[in-house]
Amino acid sequence: MTTLRSVKGMKDYLPKEVPAYRRIEEAFARVMQRSGFREMRTPIVEPTALFVRAIGEVTDVVEKEMYSFQHHDEALTLRPEGTAGVVRAYLQNNLGNDEPVTKVFYQGAMFRAERTQRGRYRQFHQLGAEVFGDPSPAADADLLVTLVVFLREIGVSSPEVILGSIGGKATRAAFRESLVDFLTPKLATMSEESKRRILTNPLRILDSKHPGDRAACEGAPSILDVLDADDQSHFDALRRYLDALAVPYRVDRGLVRGLDYYSRTLFEIKGATEKLGAGDTLLGGGRYDGLVEELGGRATPAIGFAAGLERLVIATEENVAPPRIDVFVASEGAVGRALALANELRSHGISVECDGRGASVKAQLRRANAVDARFAIVLGDREVSDGVADLKDLAARTSTSVALSGMAAAAKAGLEGPPAAGEQAVSS
RNA sequence: GUGGGUGUAGCUCAGUGGUAGAGCGCUGGAUUGUGAUUCCGGAUGCCGCGGGUUCAAGCCCCGUCACUCACCCCA
Numbered sequence: 182m183t184t185l186r187s188v189k190g191m192k193d194y195l196p197k198e199v200p201a202y203r204r205i206e207e208a209f210a211r212v213m214q215r216s217g218f219r220e221m222r223t224p225i226v227e228p229t230a231l232f233v234r235a236i237g238e239v240t241d242v243v244e245k246e247m248y249s250f251q252h253h254d255e256a257l258t259l260r261p262e263g264t265a266g267v268v269r270a271y272l273q274n275n276l277g278n279d280e281p282v283t284k285v286f287y288q289g290a291m292f293r294a295e296r297t298q299r300g301r302y303r304q305f306h307q308l309g310a311e312v313f314g315d316p317s318p319a320a321d322a323d324l325l326v327t328l329v330v331f332l333r334e335i336g337v338s339s340p341e342v343i344l345g346s347i348g349g350k351a352t353r354a355a356f357r358e359s360l361v362d363f364l365t366p367k368l369a370t371m372s373e374e375s376k377r378r379i380l381t382n383p384l385r386i387l388d389s390k391h392p393g394d395r396a397a398c399e400g401a402p403s404i405l406d407v408l409d410a411d412d413q414s415h416f417d418a419l420r421r422y423l424d425a426l427a428v429p430y431r432v433d434r435g436l437v438r439g440l441d442y443y444s445r446t447l448f449e450i451k452g453a454t455e456k457l458g459a460g461d462t463l464l465g466g467g468r469y470d471g472l473v474e475e476l477g478g479r480a481t482p483a484i485g486f487a488a489g490l491e492r493l494v495i496a497t498e499e500n501v502a503p504p505r506i507d508v509f510v511a512s513e514g515a516v517g518r519a520l521a522l523a524n525e526l527r528s529h530g531i532s533v534e535c536d537g538r539g540a541s542v543k544a545q546l547r548r549a550n551a552v553d554a555r556f557a558i559v560l561g562d563r564e565v566s567d568g569v570a571d572l573k574d575l576a577a578r579t580s581t582s583v584a585l586s587g588m589a590a591a592a593k594a595g596l597e598g599p600p601a602a603g604e605q606a607v608s609s
Numbered sequence: 610g611u612g613g614g615u616g617u618a619g620c621u622c623a624g625u626g627g628u629a630g631a632g633c634g635c636u637g638g639a640u641u642g643u644g645a646u647u648c649c650g651g652a653u654g655c656c657g658c659g660g661g662u663u664c665a666a667g668c669c670c671c672g673u674c675a676c677u678c679a680c681c682c683c684a
Binding site: 262463464 | 610611636637640642643644645675676677678679680681682683684
């Protein structure tokens with residue numbers, strides 16, 4: 182019999198791994214709110230046209246990675262990224278009329294039909310944020326410093342901020358021509374993809390990993406050298422702010438991005454390369470001053486970013502404290518009383534696992550260890566008739582006799598007390 | 610989409626064409642009601658799937674699927 186399997190590239194998030202995801206999601210919400218962002222949620226399904234217009238027709242995402250389908254007379258797509266939907270919602274709900282600056286963050290599933298790899302899935306999750314209405318380099322710097330704080334808070338080892346600029350539309354068009362002029366003589370040694378890309382999207386060649394492409398890009402012109410005066414002063418100011426904030430960064434003269442909507446500031450943060458291999462970009466983003474207007478709104482400067490949740494989890498796995506149960510109630514005969522005791526403790530905010538399987542006390546206590554319970558209580562007919570049971574500290578291997586009526590108070594006191602000797606201290 | 614690697618017990622993996630294994634985990638007992646340790650016992654396998662070669666295939670050949678790494682691209 183052929184058992185049903187999950188769709189390729191779409192994984193199950195099992196109970197033992199979910200805490201690692203939750204920890205990061207919660208830290209993200211906390212840090213973003215602290216910086217004045219508010220959460221918003223948008224649909225997973227959007228009109229296909231939204232992504233084509235926002236991301237760009239000749240990008241790889243739109244050309245071959247979207248999950249698109251026809252539903253009756255609508256052309257729909259599972260969102261491959263978050264910015265387009267947020268911009269659409271910003272316009273549709275006239276959020277720009279409520280306030281001059283709108284700062285939002287979001288988290289959710291995204292879909293791209295790519296070949297899978299470590300840290301790269303077809304259904305994956307992004308944490309992202311957008312700032313609308315603030316054209317200043319201060320907005321860029323404030324977003325970046327917030328992100329660095331976030332990454333530090335979740336324990337990313339040595340995040341590497343990479344900074345670039347691709348100027349405005351006119352600058353980019355001019356640069357594109359000079360880059361094509363530079364690369365065309367070297368076409369012979371370049372990859373097949375790049376030979377095609379020189380016509381469609383030549384900037385992308387700059388971050389190719391193909392050895393021939395890299396050699397060809399040696400000494401290529403950098404867009405940083407042809408920025409116009411406004412782009413240049415924006416970039417310079419951003420760097421001054423980052424320096425003042427003590428945010429370390431590296432300028433990459435060849436940094437480009439796959440989506441068409443970016444302008445001026447571009448950034449990426451890498452980290453934990455040893456764990457992530459080729460997919461070590463934890464987070465990427467930049468300014469997209471033209472997109473809101475492109476999608477039919479009034480001209481509104483904006484900047485945003487998106488981080489890959491799965492990658493953040495891989496990068497910080499070792500920081501997750503395993504979930505614990507406070508009290509494990511083992512039963513011997515008196516299952517009904519065990520349930521009652523368990524629920525009484527729960528009503529005091531104590532997490533309780535109650536074992537009513539009828540297994541041996543030994544097997545039940547083994548399970549108490551397996552769920553990493555702090556305390557265990559064996560409740561049998563004897564305890565019920567005596568009105569007294571042992572509260573066992575599993576780590577310390579000690580045991581105190583406690584009246585059932587005072588069990589909740591005793592357990593609470595034990596949980597709030599210092600960890601027993603020999604117990605591994607769990608950092609938050 | 611292109612190119613490599615790997616598929617054997619729940620997990621990590623040995624296995625020279627000739628009777629499928631180890632460690633860990635799970636489970637029962639030693640202790641008739643007390644968990645980490647120790648000792649003794651037990652269960653778990655269409656060896657990914659389908660063909661082929663052979664007296665004989667986990668092992669060789671072909672195909673296929675899955676996983677994985679890199680490229681492409683990206684978070």
